[in-house]
Every structure is written in C-alpha cells, then in structure tokens.
Amino acid sequence: MGWESxxxxxxxxxxxxxSLFLVAAGLSLIFGVxxxxxxxHGSLYMLGMYLAVWLAGRFGFWVAVxxxxxAVGLAGFLVEFLLLRKxxxxxxxxxxxxxxxxxLVIKDAALWAWGPEDLLGPRAPGLAGxxxxxxxxxxxxxxxLILVGPVxxxxxxxxxxxxxxxxxVRAASEDREMAGALGVNQRWLFTGVFxxxxxxxxxxxxLQIPREPANLNVDLQLISDAFVVVVVGGLGSIPGAFLxxxxxxxxxxxxxxxxxxxxxxxxxxxxxxxxxxxRPWGLLGRAQAPVKSQEIAQAPSGFPIRGILIAGAVLxxxxxxxxxxxxxxxLVLLTDMLIFALFAVSxxxxxxxxxxxxxxxxxxxxxxxxxxxxxxxxxxxxxxxxLALAPLAAGAGALVFGWFCVRLSGVYSAMLTLAFAQxxxxxxxxxxALTGGSNGMVGIWPAPWLASKTAFYYLTxxxxxxxxxxxxxxxxxxxxxxxxxxxxxxxxADASGIDVRAVQWAAFTIAGLAAGVAGSLYAFSKGSISPExxxxxxxxxxxxxxxxxxxxxxxxxxWGAALFTWLxxxxxxxxxxxxxxxxxxxxxxxxxxxxxIGSLFQAKK
Amino acid sequence: xxxxFLITLLVSSSAFSQTIKIGExxxxxxxxxxxxxxxxxxxxxxxxxxxxxxxxxxxxxxxTRDDGGNPGDAVxxxxxxxxxxxxxxxxxxxxxxxxxxxxxxxxxxxxLFVASEPLTDKIVWENGNRYTFRLRPSTxxxxxxxxxxxxxxxxxxxxxxxxxxxxxxxxxxxFKKLLKAAQPDVEFVAELAAPLGKIDAxxxxxxxxxxxxxxxxxxxxxxxLQKFVREGNTRGLFKTTPVFNLxxxxxxxxxxxxxxxxxxxxxxxxxxxxxxxxxHKKFLAAYxxxxxxxxxxxxxxxxxxxxxxxxxxxKAKSPDTEKLVEAMKGLEMPTPFxxxxxxxxxxxxxxxxxxxxxxxxxxxxxxxxxxxxxxASHLPPYEEVKALRKE
Numbered sequence: 002m003g004w005e006s007x008x009x010x011x012x013x014x015x016x017x018x019x020s021l022f023l024v025a026a027g028l029s030l031i032f033g034v035x036x037x038x039x040x041x042h043g044s045l046y047m048l049g050m051y052l053a054v055w056l057a058g059r060f061g062f063w064v065a066v067x068x069x070x071x072a073v074g075l076a077g078f079l080v081e082f083l084l085l086r087k088x089x090x091x092x093x094x095x096x097x098x099x100x101x102x103x104x105l106v107i108k109d110a111a112l113w114a115w116g117p118e119d120l121l122g123p124r125a126p127g128l129a130g131x132x133x134x135x136x137x138x139x140x141x142x143x144x145x146l147i148l149v150g151p152v153x154x155x156x157x158x159x160x161x162x163x164x165x166x167x168x169x170v171r172a173a174s175e176d177r178e179m180a181g182a183l184g185v186n187q188r189w190l191f192t193g194v195f196x197x198x199x200x201x202x203x204x205x206x207x208l209q210i211p212r213e214p215a216n217l218n219v220d221l222q223l224i225s226d227a228f229v230v231v232v233v234g235g236l237g238s239i240p241g242a243f244l245x246x247x248x249x250x251x252x253x254x255x256x257x258x259x260x261x262x263x264x265x266x267x268x269x270x271x272x273x274x275x276x277x278x279x280r281p282w283g284l285l286g287r288a289q290a291p292v293k294s295q296e297i298a299q300a301p302s303g304f305p306i307r308g309i310l311i312a313g314a315v316l317x318x319x320x321x322x323x324x325x326x327x328x329x330x331x332l333v334l335l336t337d338m339l340i341f342a343l344f345a346v347s348x349x350x351x352x353x354x355x356x357x358x359x360x361x362x363x364x365x366x367x368x369x370x371x372x373x374x375x376x377x378x379x380x381x382x383x384x385x386x387x388l389a390l391a392p393l394a395a396g397a398g399a400l401v402f403g404w405f406c407v408r409l410s411g412v413y414s415a416m417l418t419l420a421f422a423q424x425x426x427x428x429x430x431x432x433x434a435l436t437g438g439s440n441g442m443v444g445i446w447p448a449p450w451l452a453s454k455t456a457f458y459y460l461t462x463x464x465x466x467x468x469x470x471x472x473x474x475x476x477x478x479x480x481x482x483x484x485x486x487x488x489x490x491x492x493x494a495d496a497s498g499i500d501v502r503a504v505q506w507a508a509f510t511i512a513g514l515a516a517g518v519a520g521s522l523y524a525f526s527k528g529s530i531s532p533e534x535x536x537x538x539x540x541x542x543x544x545x546x547x548x549x550x551x552x553x554x555x556x557x558x559x560w561g562a563a564l565f566t567w568l569x570x571x572x573x574x575x576x577x578x579x580x581x582x583x584x585x586x587x588x589x590x591x592x593x594x595x596x597x598i599g600s601l602f603q604a605k606k
Numbered sequence: 607x608x609x610x611f612l613i614t615l616l617v618s619s620s621a622f623s624q625t626i627k628i629g630e631x632x633x634x635x636x637x638x639x640x641x642x643x644x645x646x647x648x649x650x651x652x653x654x655x656x657x658x659x660x661x662x663x664x665x666x667x668x669x670t671r672d673d674g675g676n677p678g679d680a681v682x683x684x685x686x687x688x689x690x691x692x693x694x695x696x697x698x699x700x701x702x703x704x705x706x707x708x709x710x711x712x713x714x715x716x717x718l719f720v721a722s723e724p725l726t727d728k729i730v731w732e733n734g735n736r737y738t739f740r741l742r743p744s745t746x747x748x749x750x751x752x753x754x755x756x757x758x759x760x761x762x763x764x765x766x767x768x769x770x771x772x773x774x775x776x777x778x779x780x781f782k783k784l785l786k787a788a789q790p791d792v793e794f795v796a797e798l799a800a801p802l803g804k805i806d807a808x809x810x811x812x813x814x815x816x817x818x819x820x821x822x823x824x825x826x827x828x829x830x831l832q833k834f835v836r837e838g839n840t841r842g843l844f845k846t847t848p849v850f851n852l853x854x855x856x857x858x859x860x861x862x863x864x865x866x867x868x869x870x871x872x873x874x875x876x877x878x879x880x881x882x883x884x885x886h887k888k889f890l891a892a893y894x895x896x897x898x899x900x901x902x903x904x905x906x907x908x909x910x911x912x913x914x915x916x917x918x919x920x921k922a923k924s925p926d927t928e929k930l931v932e933a934m935k936g937l938e939m940p941t942p943f944x945x946x947x948x949x950x951x952x953x954x955x956x957x958x959x960x961x962x963x964x965x966x967x968x969x970x971x972x973x974x975x976x977x978x979x980x981x982a983s984h985l986p987p988y989e990e991v992k993a994l995r996k997e
Contacts, residue, residue, distance in 0.1 A: 006815075013812060257798065
C-alpha cells in the first residue's frame with residue numbers, strides 16, 4: 002500500500018465519517034436532552050433517502066436535499082408531539098418500545114409508497130465527476146461530504162453554545178428538573194430537539210443518495226452504527242460523536258485497504274467494547290446526572306396475592322392438559338411462546354429488579370443454541386446431555402461478559418452488552434468450521450423419545466415453567482432484595498454490606514444461563530440454528546417482550562412474550578403489511594398500558 | 607348474518623376437500639424486489655394449471671406465508687403449513703440459511719420440499735436429503751457458466767470482491783477452483799469481503815485498484831452492487847479492467863442501475879426482451895397480459911416452481927409424499943427457459959441461465975452478446991457429487 006493509497010483511504014474514511022456523523026449527531030442530541038433511545042433514527046434516515054430520490058426527480062438534487070431534510074424534521078416533530086409526549090412519565094425505555102414500533106410502521110409505509118425495488122438516486126449536479134488526487138480519481142462529491150461534517154459540527158456548536166435556545170437545551174441536559182423549575186418550557190424544548198435531530202437524520206440520508214440507493218434495509222443497518230458512534234463519542238456529546246465517527250469510518254476504510262476486509266463485519270463493535278472498558282463514558286462523555294423523576298423506580302409487585310397464584314396454577318394445569326385437546330400447530334406455537342417467555346423473564350430479571358439494561362441478551366440465547374448444536378452434531382454427547390450442558394456455555398459467556406458490563410451503568414452498560422453480543426454474532430457468522438458460518442447448522446433434532454411435538458412441548462413446559470418460577474421466587478428472595486437495593490441506591494446497599502457489583506454479576510450470569518436454556522430448547526425445537534439467533538433483532542425482540550409486558554411487573558414478561566409471538570405469527574399469516582400492523586398494535590398498547598400488560602395482573606397495594 | 611357465515615363456512619370446507627394445497631413460504635418482506643415478481647409468477651402458473659383442469663381432478667391451491675427471513679420463524683411457519691393447512695408439498699425460501707433449515711425440517715417431517723430460490727450448493731450436496739429438490743442453478747453452476755468467457759480473456763491477475771456470507775464465499779471458492787483448473791497460471795491478487803448490504807464502496811474500489819488486477823470477479827448484488835458500480839465508475843476502476851459479476855444481469859438488480867450500467871461486464875442474468883424461443887415468448891405474453899408488467903428473474907422462478915409441483919403430481923398420479931419424491935427424480939418438464947430435468951442423483955434441476963455482457967442503451971441497462979448456458983453442462987462430474995452427498 003503506497004502513500005497515495007493511504008491518502009485516498011484516509012479521504013474515503015473522512016467522507017464516510019461525515020455521513021455517519023450527521024446521523025449520530027441527531028441521535029446524540031435527542032438522547033442528551035430527552036433521554037430517549039430513538040430506535041427509529043435509522044428509519045428517519047431512510048425516509049430522508051427516499052424523499053430525496055423522489056424529490057430530486059422533480060426539483061433537482063440540490064433542492065431535494067434541504068426539502069427532504071425539512072420534511073423529515075417535520076415528521077420528527079409530529080412523532081414527538083403526537084406520541085412521545087404522552088409517554089415521558091412512563092417507565093424508562095418505554096420510548097424505545099414506541100420507537101421500535103415506528104420502525105415497523107415506517108418500513109412498511111416506505112414499501113407501500115416507493116415499492117420494493119432499490120432506488121438509485123442521481124449524481125449531484127456540479128459534483129458528478131472526479132478530481133485527480135495523487136494520480137487517483139477521487140469523487141468530487143466525497144470531497145464535498147468531507148466538508149459537510151465539520152460545517153454541521155460548527156453550526157451545531159454555535160447553536161448550542163451561542164444561542165439562548167442552545168443554553169436552555171444544555172441546561173435541560175444537565176438538570177431537567179432545575180431547568181423546568183426556572184420556567185423553561187420543557188415540552189417545546191423537547192419537541193424542538195427531537196425535530197432537529199430528525200432533520201439531521203433526514204439530511205444525512207438525503208446527502209447519501211449519490212453514493213447509495215434508497216433501500217428498505219438501510220434503517221436497521223444504520224441504527225446500530227449510529228448507536229455505536231454516539232456511545233463511543235460519549236452520550237450527548239456532539240464533538241464526541243464527530244471524533245467517534247472519524248475513528249470508526251477510518252478504521253473501516255483501513256481494514257479494507259490493508260487486506261483485513263473480513264473484519265469490517267464487526268470492527269465498530271470491537272472498538273466500542275475496547276473504549277467502553279477503558280473509558281466508561283465514551284471518548285468525550287461525562288457521567289450523566291440522574292433524572293430524578295425516573296429515579297423512583299416502582300418495586301416489583303409484592304408477593305403475588307393468592308388469587309394470582311391460583312390463576313397461575315390453573316393456567317399451568319391448562320397448559321399441561323392442552324395436548325389432550327389440541328395437537329399439531331398449537332403445540333408448535335406454544336413451544337415458541339414458552340421458550341421466549343423464559344428468555345424474556347431472564348432478561349427482565351436483570352432489567353427490572355437489577356436495573357441493568359441489556360441490549361445484547363440474545364448472545365446467551367444464541368450461545369446456548371450453538372453449544373447444543375455443536376455438542377450434538379460433533380457427536381460429543383447425546384441430545385439429553387447437550388441440552389443439559391449447553392446452558393453452561395451460555396452461563397460461562399455471561400460470566401465473562403457480565404464482569405465488564407456490571408462495571409458500567411445505564412445505556413453505556415447496555416451498549417457494552419450489545420457490543421459483546423455482536424462480537425459473539427460475528428464469531429458465529431465467520432467461523433465456518435465450527436458454526437457453519439452464515440448458514441448455521443442443521444439437523445439438531447431431539448432424541449427419538451422427545452421427537453414428537455407433544456413430548457417436546459412437555460419438556461419445554463417443564464423447563465420453562467421451572468425457570469420462570471425460579472426467577473419469580475428469586476425476586477422475592479434475599480438475593481432479589483439485594484439486587485433491588487443495588488438498583489435503587491447503590492451507596493446505601495453498599496453501606497449495609499451488599500457487594501452490589503458481585504450481586505449484579507451473579508444475576509447477569511444466572512440470567513445468561515437461563516437464556517441459554519431457552520436457546521438450546523429453541524435449537525432442538527427448530528432442528529437448526531443460524532447466526533440470527535444471537536443477532537440484534539433477537540435482542541430487540543427480548544426487550545420488546547419485556548417492555549410490552551411491563552418492566553416493573555412480575556408476570557408481565559410472560560404475557561409480553563406470548564402476545565408478541567402470537568401477534569407476529571397471526572399478523573404475518575393473515576396480512577400483507579403485517580409489520581405495520583404489529584407496530585400499530587404495539588403503539589396502541591404503549592399509549593393505553595404504559596406500565597405493560599403485566600400491570601393488569603398486578604396486585605394493588 | 608349467522609346463516610350467511612355458516613354458508614361460507616360450508617362452502618369453504620367443501621372447497622377444501624377438492625383442492626390440493628401447496629404450502630409456500632418466503633421472505634416477502636426482506637427481499638421484496640425479487641419476491642413480488644416471484645409471487646406474480648406463481649399466481650400465473652396456478653391460474654394456467656387450474657384453467658386447464660387442475661391436477662388429479664382437483665384444483666391446485668397456493669397457501670403463501672411470510673417466513674420472516676430467519677430460519678427459526680421459517681420452521682414454525684412450515685410446521686403450520688404442514689400440520690394446520692395439511693399441505694401436500696412445501697415450496698419456496700430465498701436465503702440459504704432459511705432454505706437449509708426448511709430442507710432439514712422437510713426430511714424430519716417427511717414432506718416434499720421444492721426449494722425454488724436458495725442458491726447454496728449445500729442444499730443439494732453436503733446437506734442434501736431425500737425430500738428436498740432445488741430449482742435454480744446454484745452458486746456453483748452460475749459461477750461455472752462464467753468460466754468459459756473468463757478463461758478466454760487469458761488474464762493472469764484476478765481480484766475478487768464478494769458479499770461476506772455463504773453465497774459470496776462459495777462463489778469465490780468455486781471461481782478460484784474452476785478458473786485455476788482451466789488456466790493454471792492464474793494468480794489471485796486480492797480478495798475483499800464486504801459486509802452484506804454495508805459495502806464501503808470507496809475503500810473497496812481503492813483496495814482493488816491497489817492490487818493492480820487484470821480482471822475482477824464479483825458476486826455483489828442489490829444495494830452493494832449499485833454502490834460498487836457508482837464508485838467504480840466515478841473512480842475509473844472499470845475503464846481498463848474487465849469485470850465478471852454473478853447475477854448482475856437479472857432485471858431485479860440491473861434495472862436499478864439505469865444510466866450507471868457499466869458497459870462490457872460479463873454477467874449471468876435474464877435478457878427477457880430478447881429471448882425468442884417459443885416457450886419464452888408464450889410465457890412473456892401471458893405474463894404481460896396478466897400483470898401488465900414485464901417479468902423479472904423471480905417471475906420465472908415462481909412460475910416454474912409451481913409448474914414443477916403440478917408436473918410431479920401428474921407423473922405420480924397422487925399427492926402422496928413418497929410417490930411425489932419418486933416422481934420428482936428424473937422429472938422432465940418444459941420451462942420458459944427450455945426443457946429441464948430434475949436430476950435423480952442430487953435433486954438439482956438442470957435449469958440454466960443466460961450469460962452475456964452488460965450494455966447501456968439510452969438510460970437503461972441491457973444484456974448483449976448473450977448465450978443460454980444449460981444447467982446440465984455446468985455441474986461437477988457424478989463421482990464428485992456422489993462423494994459430497996452423504997445419504
């Protein structure tokens with residue numbers, strides 16, 4: 002690689018950094034002020050792309066870009082005004098659920114409006130060609146992009162540090178209540194910030210169209226990159242986001258340039274893991290002041306009242322008798338529901354009572370599933386032993402990753418779990434000899450005596466019911482109380498002799514172990530396993546189940562898992578735009594039952 | 607109202623006994639560009655079959671499901687088709703991992719599975735089983751179809767770029783193996799893996815240029831292909847370096863390139879405007895009449911898959927699985943691309959593909975200098991297949 006190539010790859014990295022920065026800046030801004038983890042940010046970016054391609058056909062590229070950005074900003078305004086405003090008081094992360102629902106709705110809306118084919122935008126008039134740099138043709142438009150990043154950074158800096166509005170925004174990021182007490186109208190501030198963030202996402206998307214076709218997969222591809230940039234830079238820090246975008250884009254360009262192109266699959270997550278372990282608040286971030294209104298967490302319900310216990314026993318009995326009445330597909334669907342119920346309950350155990358958010362819980366589900374497959378297909382053990390041993394692998398994974406994750410807090414910790422999950426995912430994806438690579442492994446079927454649907458259903462029912470009741474019991478054990486104490490007041494818990502980190506670490510490991518049980522059951526119920534089982538989507542599904550059910554309820558995650566699994570199954574079978582419908586249903590539930598379905602079954606105190 | 611409901615129920619349950627169901631599952635929402643035309647192709651075939659009396663005296667019925675694009679959901683959906691819908695045959699799937707998972711389930715549940723689209727070689731070879739048959743020419747076959755032209759160029763230094771998952775990896779491996787066999791002095795100077803859908807096109811183009819290749823082999827498609835083409839055009843990579851690209855001539859991917867279409871690339875694809883065989887002309891006319899749109903590659907695949915199931919049922923004279931499996935082995939049938947055989951040895955159909963060069967006409971991309979490559983002559987020798995297939 003000569004010096005010309007190094008220079009060109011460096012410029013490639015700069016151009017990539019600019020696009021990444023625009024999206025990440027908006028996301029960071031929104032999080033810094035409103036504490037919303039805006040999962041729909043990638044969808045806003047995608048919307049910006051589609052709008053820009055569509056408008057460019059009518060008014061030309063240079064008019065289309067600002068128009069698209071403003072239109073997306075307006076969409077952001079509406080989302081905040083009509084939806085998010087209603088749920089600021091709801092449990093933390095509910096906004097994540099709401100924005101996840103928006104992802105589904107926007108994706109189907111774009112499919113409906115612009116059709117299934119990718120739309121390649123025009124080249125930028127005036128910047129369509131290339132200039133000669135060190136004997137290499139380099140696109141003019143990329144040079145323009147390289148300039149856009151710093152210009153937007155400067156403008157944002159000016160807006161935040163030199164205008165009254167910016168001062169108020171910063172005041173609200175520092176101390177929301179104090180800003181409110183001093184008469185700042187938070188509502189409009191939040192709306193404004195959200196709309197600005199959306200506008201930046203839209204601008205990022207619109208500016209990308211000369212380089213990338215508008216397509217329906219871009220939303221989820223982008224959102225994980227944008228989160229990584231925001232977290233690496235430090236939540237809420239715009240210069241940090243710029244620095245992080247630079248770091249990640251350059252790393253990617255040089256991975257390709259130096260012949261390590263396989264590493265581009267996961268490099269950003271490796272960088273994030275390294276940085277978070279070394280600097281728990283990212284490159285330029287600071288410890289966030291706690292938001293007081295969210296600090297008062299509800300206790301998970303007291304001991305379930307007798308009525309609930311009886312109802313639970315009746316339900317369990319009904320589930321046990323069901324195979325007598327109905328066979329076939331009902332059992333298949335219920336098996337899925339039970340597996341996901343255990344998965345969601347294990348996630349809830351660390352999120353609810355533990356207060357440790359995990360965006361990467363699927364890692365342990367997937368490690369369990371893969372371990373089962375590897376043990377069985379390599380004829381290391383029989384199916385029964387594989388089922389028993391595989392969760393230990395998941396537990397071991399959680400033991401190692403958990404040690405790092407409990408040292409961080411809040412979204413940083415959550416993102417570190419995501420980084421580890423992505424690293425595990427890429428190992429499964431790339432390690433062809435052991436895991437079968439992207440194809441995964443097939444032929445992981447249960448032993449003959451468990452092969453019938455009924456037998457496997459009973460096995461699942463037994464293990465999942467045992468797992469779920471274990472967690473419910475654990476929440477009300479001294480261990481569970483210690484976990485809650487660590488969540489509600491780490492200092493006081495510490496003073497009363499609880500080793501908060503050790504308790505959290507143990508909880509994380511147990512939750513990982515249980516997710517591994519769910520994962521290995523899943524592998525045997527499907528007969529195959531592939532990298533999706535530990536991908537981001539599966540982790541997000543887990544979060545959705547927990548949030549739908551209600552994070553501060555005891556039984557909620559079970560209902561959330563059952564409802565979400567059933568909803569996806571039923572909607573996908575009967576409707577063409579089933580994703581949009583699933584999203585709508587979630588939105589309605591978010592608005593009507595902000596504390597989750599589980600709150601309906603909660604004992605009143 | 608209630609009586610009306612009852613009547614509908616009666617009518618539909620009596621209709622139930624008079625149809626034979628094909629259970630089709632696919633990732634409609636993940637790969638809509640390919641699968642919407644595919645669905646139209648299936649429906650056209652179904653209408654043609656039923657208009658001419660159906661099969662075995664009954665109407666064929668298509669029950670389609672979205673498989674969510676991942677193996678776990680796909681297996682659940684397949685279970686639903688088997689046990690609730692009582693379908694006689696499973697059909698469909700797009701991505702290789704989903705195809706393999708459903709194929710394995712089909713063997714477990716003992717039901718015929720016609721894998722229409724997945725390209726992975728494994729589904730008929732390493733992981734092949736009694737119940738699975740695959741329609742499309744595989745990654746290996748399509749790569750092999752490009753080898754004659756690649757060898758003719760007599761280029762020594764080759765660089766490769768591929769989407770980093772099984773399809774791209776096995777296309778790369780097959781290409782290297784086959785070209786090395788045909789031209790022993792060949793050298794592979796760079797291999798670039800791009801994350802699917804997330805290619806860093808500028809960096810890839812520069813890295814390819816750094817390797818100073820005489821020619822490039824690529825298996826990119828969809829958004830990755832478009833990004834690569836635009837960057838390569840702007841940066842002048844393709845001016846002097848010939849490129850071979852699997853699938854890039856399929857309308858699904860070619861039509862989005864428009865004025866960006868790179869001249870002279872060797873590709874596999876489907877030049878639907880220019881194929882003048884009677885069987886294709888008939889298909890084209892019927893498709894355009896029915897849908898008021900032109901067919902894509904997916905349309906042909908969907909159409910042929912349904913026709914194959916109907917042909918197998920006619921040959922078996924029964925919708926019984928074991929009889930259908932036997933009927934599929936060696937089944938000969940016409941398709942819009944000409945007659946095909948479903949090989950008894952590995953259950954691969956001999957459907958072919960078109961090989962040609964891309965050219966820009968106005969602001970549209972087309973294929974020129976094309977020839978039809980028969981699938982049957984682009985498969986490895988029987989002994990090799992036998993060794994791979996562990997049955």
